[in-house]
Amino acid sequence: xxxxxxxxxxxxxxxxxxxxxxxxxxxxxxxxxxxxxxxxxxxxxxxxxxxxxxxxxxxxxxxxxxxxxxxxxxxxxxxxxxxxxxxxxxxxxxxxxxxxxxxxxxxxxxxxxxxxxxxxxxxxxxxxxxxxxxxxxxxxxxxxxxxxxxxxxxxxxxxxxxxxxxxxxxxxxxxxxxxxxxxxxxxxxxxxxxxxxxxxxxxxxxxxxxxxxxxxxxxxx
Amino acid sequence: xxxxxxxxxxxxxxxxxxxxxxxxxxxxxxxxxxxxxxxxxxxxxxxxxxxxxxxxxxxxxxxxxxxxxxxxxxxxxxxxxxxxxxxxxxxxxxxxxxxxxxxxxxxxxxxxxxxxxxxxxxxxxxxxxxxxxxxxxxxxxxxxxxxxxxxxxxxxxxxxxxxxxxxxxxxxxxxxxxxxxxxxxxxxxxxxxxxxxxxxxxxxxxxxxxxxxxxxxxxxxxxx
Numbered sequence: 001x002x003x004x005x006x007x008x009x010x011x012x013x014x015x016x017x018x019x020x021x022x023x024x025x026x027x028x029x030x031x032x033x034x035x036x037x038x039x040x041x042x043x044x045x046x047x048x049x050x051x052x053x054x055x056x057x058x059x060x061x062x063x064x065x066x067x068x069x070x071x072x073x074x075x076x077x078x079x080x081x082x083x084x085x086x087x088x089x090x091x092x093x094x095x096x097x098x099x100x101x102x103x104x105x106x107x108x109x110x111x112x113x114x115x116x117x118x119x120x121x122x123x124x125x126x127x128x129x130x131x132x133x134x135x136x137x138x139x140x141x142x143x144x145x146x147x148x149x150x151x152x153x154x155x156x157x158x159x160x161x162x163x164x165x166x167x168x169x170x171x172x173x174x175x176x177x178x179x180x181x182x183x184x185x186x187x188x189x190x191x192x193x194x195x196x197x198x199x200x201x202x203x204x205x206x207x208x209x210x211x212x213x214x215x216x217x218x219x220x221x
Numbered sequence: 222x223x224x225x226x227x228x229x230x231x232x233x234x235x236x237x238x239x240x241x242x243x244x245x246x247x248x249x250x251x252x253x254x255x256x257x258x259x260x261x262x263x264x265x266x267x268x269x270x271x272x273x274x275x276x277x278x279x280x281x282x283x284x285x286x287x288x289x290x291x292x293x294x295x296x297x298x299x300x301x302x303x304x305x306x307x308x309x310x311x312x313x314x315x316x317x318x319x320x321x322x323x324x325x326x327x328x329x330x331x332x333x334x335x336x337x338x339x340x341x342x343x344x345x346x347x348x349x350x351x352x353x354x355x356x357x358x359x360x361x362x363x364x365x366x367x368x369x370x371x372x373x374x375x376x377x378x379x380x381x382x383x384x385x386x387x388x389x390x391x392x393x394x395x396x397x398x399x400x401x402x403x404x405x406x407x408x409x410x411x412x413x414x415x416x417x418x419x420x421x422x423x424x425x426x427x428x429x430x431x432x433x434x435x436x437x438x439x440x441x442x443x444x445x
Contacts, residue, residue: 050324051248051397067250068395074249085393087400088248088274089332092325096345126312126319128299130274134325134345165349 003196005177010221011145013038015104015175017221018143019045023101024094026050026135028118029073031145032104048100050131052091055083072131095131096138103139105132107146107174109161112208114171114183116144117163127164136167148176149205157181157188158207178202180219187211192219225387225437226416230260233410233438234375237261242270242373244331244402245283252395254377254412256440258282261377267291272331272373274324274398276300276308287311296371298324321351326368328401334372335404335433342367376406379440380429383413384420387434388427396428403433410436 006014012034019025019035021043027033036058039045047056049071056071057078065076094100109117116136120127136142149155157174174181179202180192190199190210199212227233234257237243243261247253253273259282269292276295277284286292288307300308300319311317322330323345333341342365346352356367378399381392389411391399403409411434 049394051251052394066393068252068393070249070251070394079393085391085396087332087396088324088328088398089401092328096325096329096343124301126301126309127321128301129321129323129351130299131324133323133349133351137344137347138325167345168348 001196003194003201005194006219006221007177009034011175011177013221014180014219015143015145016040018173019043019102021045024048024054024099026095026100026103026139028103028105028132028135030106032106033071033073035104035145048091048094049077050088050091050095050135052086052088053077053079053083054086054094055080057083092131092134095135098138098140100135100139102141102143103135104143104145105136107144107156107171109163110144110157110171110174110183111159111161112183112188114169115161116142116166116171117161118166120164122163132166136170141172142170144171144174146174146176148178148202155205155207178205179216181210184211189213190216192217194219224385225435226385227410227436227438230256230412230438230441231263233257233412233436234260234264237264237266237375239266240268241266241375242272244373244376244398244406245271245273246376246378246397246399246402248274248394248397251393252379252391252397252399253283254379254410255282256412257377257410257438258286262286262289268293270294270296270373272296272371274298274327275302276305278304280307284308287317290316292317294318294320296320296322296327298322298327323351327371328398330368330371331398331405332401334370335401338370340367340369372405372407374407376402376409378403378409378411378429378434380411380413382415382417382422383411383434383437384417384422384431385437386419386431387411387437388422388431389413389429389434390422390426391428400429403429408435409433410438412438412440414440
């Protein structure tokens with residue numbers, strides 16, 4: 001079988017499969033936000049946006065945009081019946097206070113102990129933290145959506161971060177274009193691989209040793 | 222009679238001195254007191270410290286203050302953004318000081334400032350570059366950073382409606398930082414779409430109670 005890495009949309013779709021009915025979920029800017037488009041119709045997810053929304057709905061129809069109704073990425077959104085608005089202090093009480101079940105965030109680097117870097121390019125003099133640090137250290141589970149390697153082909157899953165830290169020991173699961181990897185106390189466990197990939201293929205693009213307790217399943221999207 | 226209504230945006234900001242610190246609500250296109258900022262731009266105050274989530278968008282009044290070298294310090298969480306080009310230019314020219322805060326820490330510092338709490342411990346930022354110089358304490362195995370309260374001379378708040386006592390309600394995600402900034406400003410000015418009669422706002426729905434607001438002014442460019 002030809003090696004077929006997942007597209008951004010397929011990574012988002014795979015993540016959406018793991019958002020359980022009734023969960024409260026915060027989606028980061030970029031690829032994570034796409035996951036909202038793929039939630040199975042029989043599941044009700046409460047989307048939290050750190051600028052002060054719970055129960056956020058999809059994009060508005062053209063012409064229905066409201067400048068007072070934007071998400072954390074400053075994009076226009078809508079509200080679902082039952083949604084609510086609150087201040088930024090309350091919003092971060094929800095994340096820091098461990099009330100948010102799952103945060104899906106972008107990643108620049110992840111280490112086997114769950115350390116995450118995702119807010120500043122290596123060596124950059126200026127970066128934007130936004131809600132990343134509070135959400136990463138406060139959500140009950142942190143899923144990372146990212147490509148497996150940089151555009152120069154360097155692994156993003158590394159023994160030790162070389163980029164600026166976002167939060168220590170926070171990542172629970174990593175979804176890339178070629179694998180799904182669980183962060184466990186024993187180390188990184190390779191759970192699923194993209195079509196055509198073997199565990200060895202994924203290992204070759206990953207700096208730390210992956211644990212493969214059983215043959216990884218093929219990612220189904 | 223208690224009447225906090227000010228006749229114009231210009232009158233509302235007339236006494237802002239050079240060197241003032243100002244809390245400015247807003248997130249994206251929602252909830253920034255653009256009218257008060259435009260009035261401040263006309264008013265001329267400089268050496269300002271601005272506290273806001275972002276560091277200006279495009280060529281709006283906030284960004285114009287930066288462009289005109291009227292801002293000496295920014296305290297924010299998201300300075301690096303495509304639309305913050307005036308801030309980038311001044312930052313890399315060494316003309317503006319930046320204090321970077323995680324967004325939730327920024328919000329909580331402001332809430333604490335308005336609440337008479339001088340500091341708090343949070344796990345956010347432990348081990349990161351923003352932890353530099355901050356004392357830590359361990360609570361039941363969780364290491365936390367000490368963060369200090371944040372207050373300012375003024376707070377510019379954007380709401381939907383207010384009454385002459387200074388009760389304010391907001392429209393949707395316009396709320397964002399505004400209610401907590403209203404608490405932490407020594408002089409809080411609320412720019413609103415409409416000023417309503419006392420009693421018109423349902424007491425159950427008032428988001429910012431009158432005690433936190435010193436001036437109310439009707440916007441000159443209503444939204445929506």
